[in-house]
Amino acid sequence: MPTGRGTAHEPRKCDAALSRAFRFLGKRWNGVLLGTLMAGPASFSEIKRALAGINDSVLSERLSELAAAGLLVRSVIEGPPVAVSYALTPVGQELFPALEALTSWAERNLMDDGPCAGKV
Known part of the structure; x- marks a missing residue:
């Protein structure tokens, strides 16, 4: 269906890659675990x-999942x-900009009530 600008209207679609990313990173603990390892091996x-x-x-299950996905x-x-140490792989490190952007956005827009609330 044409729009007022002479282009066909595309119905909104769920972005499959974004959906996969949030399904994986949004799984409880995965995102904050990766964020914790941004500071270096632990x-x-x-x-x-x-x-x-x-x-x-x-924690053991999440570390195994993230390792199997090639992120750590x-x-x-x-x-x-x-001793055993966990560190981000280069693929995991590619998430730095996205995790930093989400962190900055959350600091500006969300209340401080998550698993890191009150931590310095």
Whole structure:
């Protein structure tokens, strides 16, 4: 159907890529977990401390999902003691601009009541 500007009107469509991104990143903890790793590699316990309220099994599951998606890598550091570190891959680091933009937008527009509320 033509519009007043002489172009055909396209019905609104759900953007499939955006839908996939929000389905994955919007899954509880995934986005904030990736945001936590923007500061650099961290151990399981450091990540858990940063994400108040997450339990060990959910954190382990989310870390595995993000690693399987190629967004982070798990590294074992030989000891003693043996340590495990998680870091963003180059693909995960590509999310920096989007996560920073979402963070800035949220600071301006949303109330401070999430899992990081009150943290410095």
